[in-house]
Amino acid sequence: MTDAANRRSRNITEGVARAPNRSMYYGMGYQESDFGKPMIGVANGHSTITPCNSGLQRLADAAVIALKETGANPQLFGTPTISDGMAMGTEGMKYSLVSREVIADCVETCVGGQWMDGVMVIGGCDKNMPGGLMGMLRANVPAVYIYGGTILPGKYKGQDLNIVSVFEAVGQFSAGKMSEEDFCEIERRAIPGSGSCGGMYTANTMSSSFEALGVSLPYSSTMANVEDEVLGNVREAAQALVEAVKRDLKPRDIVTREAIENAVAVILATGGSTNAVLHYLAIAHAAGVAWSIDDFERMRKKVPVLCDLKPSGRFLAIDLHRAGGIPAVMKELLAHGLIHGDCMTITGKTVAENLAEVPALRADQDVIRPVTNPLYAQGHLAILKGNIAPEGCVAKITGLKNPVITGPARVFDDEQSALAAIMNGKIKAGDVMVLRYLGPKGGPGMPEMLAPTGALIGQGLGESVGLITDGRFSGGTWGMVVGHVAPEAYEGGTIALVHEGDRISIDAHQLLLQLHVDDEVLAQRRAAWVRPAPRYTRGVLAKFAKNAASASLGAVLDRFE
Numbered sequence: 001m002t003d004a005a006n007r008r009s010r011n012i013t014e015g016v017a018r019a020p021n022r023s024m025y026y027g028m029g030y031q032e033s034d035f036g037k038p039m040i041g042v043a044n045g046h047s048t049i050t051p052c053n054s055g056l057q058r059l060a061d062a063a064v065i066a067l068k069e070t071g072a073n074p075q076l077f078g079t080p081t082i083s084d085g086m087a088m089g090t091e092g093m094k095y096s097l098v099s100r101e102v103i104a105d106c107v108e109t110c111v112g113g114q115w116m117d118g119v120m121v122i123g124g125c126d127k128n129m130p131g132g133l134m135g136m137l138r139a140n141v142p143a144v145y146i147y148g149g150t151i152l153p154g155k156y157k158g159q160d161l162n163i164v165s166v167f168e169a170v171g172q173f174s175a176g177k178m179s180e181e182d183f184c185e186i187e188r189r190a191i192p193g194s195g196s197c198g199g200m201y202t203a204n205t206m207s208s209s210f211e212a213l214g215v216s217l218p219y220s221s222t223m224a225n226v227e228d229e230v231l232g233n234v235r236e237a238a239q240a241l242v243e244a245v246k247r248d249l250k251p252r253d254i255v256t257r258e259a260i261e262n263a264v265a266v267i268l269a270t271g272g273s274t275n276a277v278l279h280y281l282a283i284a285h286a287a288g289v290a291w292s293i294d295d296f297e298r299m300r301k302k303v304p305v306l307c308d309l310k311p312s313g314r315f316l317a318i319d320l321h322r323a324g325g326i327p328a329v330m331k332e333l334l335a336h337g338l339i340h341g342d343c344m345t346i347t348g349k350t351v352a353e354n355l356a357e358v359p360a361l362r363a364d365q366d367v368i369r370p371v372t373n374p375l376y377a378q379g380h381l382a383i384l385k386g387n388i389a390p391e392g393c394v395a396k397i398t399g400l401k402n403p404v405i406t407g408p409a410r411v412f413d414d415e416q417s418a419l420a421a422i423m424n425g426k427i428k429a430g431d432v433m434v435l436r437y438l439g440p441k442g443g444p445g446m447p448e449m450l451a452p453t454g455a456l457i458g459q460g461l462g463e464s465v466g467l468i469t470d471g472r473f474s475g476g477t478w479g480m481v482v483g484h485v486a487p488e489a490y491e492g493g494t495i496a497l498v499h500e501g502d503r504i505s506i507d508a509h510q511l512l513l514q515l516h517v518d519d520e521v522l523a524q525r526r527a528a529w530v531r532p533a534p535r536y537t538r539g540v541l542a543k544f545a546k547n548a549a550s551a552s553l554g555a556v557l558d559r560f561e
């Protein structure tokens with residue numbers, strides 16, 4: 001029996017004192033024989049808030065049944081979510097990153113508070129994955145992550161639609177490039193049912209990387225939520241988890257520096273979301289693994305982009321699944337020494353053992369390219385430095401028609417006024433938009449900027465207008481855009497000192513973000529700068545603003561060193 005199960009047993013010495021604790025379990029229908037079984041939490045992310053999580057209850061129900069069948073005591077508890085797609089462009093988006101921390105706290109609190117022997121975490125929307133894994137790592141009892149599954153495409157006039165189609169339609173419609181009828185039909189049809197946003201956006205980026213990390217089962221990260229194979233994954237995961245409890249195989253035994261390198265390699269190979277940089281800095285912190293923002297640049301130089309996936313590519317995660325899924329990508333990377341085969345995974349086998357039977361890349365698909373013929377020879381997620389971002393910032397730099405842009409700053413201290421300027425035709429080719437006071441502390445909550453970046457793409461300005469922000473981007477963002485600028489404006493970073501009309505360069509070749517203003521002038525501006533009053537003084541946003549670390553450190557709340 002595990003240590004926790006022992007403590008719950010009728011062990012006469014310590015067990016007597018535990019009688020009151022046990023009596024509560026009898027109230028839950030436990031029999032005496034149950035006290036020797038592992039107690040395994042099921043963190044249920046089901047919610048009718050968003051399609052990403054609205055199809056999770058049947059997974060949670062299947063988990064309870066499967067765990068009982070494998071001789072465990074399942075303990076169901078809830079974790080919250082908000083919907084990035086619904087919150088985008090509104091004040092609600094400030095709660096998105098905050099919810100990552102709330103979910104992590106939920107998992108850690110319930111697992112620790114109940115002496116659980118293991119936990120299965122089920123999630124759907126973007127922050128559910130990093131939040132769930134951070135909680136798993138903090139609690140560090142045997143654990144497995146269950147991704148609820150991606151959404152299938154919507155359909156209109158022969159087109160595959162997804163949520164980013166609607167964000168980009170806003171720009172097309174406002175520029176008079178789309179009829180009102182088409183605009184309304186795209187809005188109505190883009191989201192056909194349950195499942196997480198269908199491109200290689202943040203949800204599918206994090207789920208795919210979890211397979212590579214070894215905390216989810218092979219093939220699970222690209223399944224469609226509405227397909228029954230997700231239930232098979234739950235059953236297999238329950239068996240793997242009970243075995244992990246017996247072997248005492250814990251998340252920190254799996255999430256090593258080499259495993260994180262595997263995860264980042266898959267993120268680069270699949271063209272994943274910029275949010276992965278922020279979340280893996282936070283995951284590494286929770287795992288106690290040394291990992292810095294510069295490690296992403298080290299990995300980018302050696303890992304090619306192999307998958308042709310939205311937002312900038314042609315295909316969706318379900319197409320990747322049908323082409324062989326993440327195991328096919330990992331098999332190709334392993335064959336070229338780009339991932340570590342000896343990392344242990346939740347299956348109880350190593351990465352190489354998990355991949356042994358995976359077939360080579362199929363010739364009848366063009367979603368996944370071979371390493372010998374990649375989409376791009378180096379990764380897409382670049383860390384830029386420069387006088388605006390001495391701590392770093394993040395950009396997707398592949399496939400850009402204009403990899404270098406120098407132009408006049410168009411400065412906005414909030415997202416809504418920036419979006420209005422774009423919609424009203426006030427932003428012209430060659431401009432460099434500066435959206436600031438949107439960082440972890442200044443936002444607060446470091447909101448995603450898909451509304452303005454999607455509108456720029458829709459207006460056809462995505463390749464000719466630069467946009468920098470101390471906020472972050474959705475996985476659906478692409479173009480000449482740079483996020484996570486650190487230090488943020490609220491902390492007096494140089495981005496706070498930019499004046500309308502200053503010249504700024506975004507240089508994807510030199511990985512540079514530079515403000516062309518003399519140091520003396522900047523020193524004068526800094527001397528005159530005054531931190532604005534906090535936007536929130538009570539509650540969860542105020543707490544986040546007070547405690548969040550820099551984006552270059554993952555914007556975590558428990559970095560005290």
Ligand SMILES: CC[C@H](C)C(=O)C(=O)O
Pocket residue numbers: 084085126163164197201202203273275448450473474475476
């Ligand atoms: C399409 C974008 C999605 C809603 C999101 O928030 C992300 O991928 O981060």
Ligand SMILES: [Mg+2]
Pocket residue numbers: 084126202448473474475
């Ligand atoms: Mg998001």
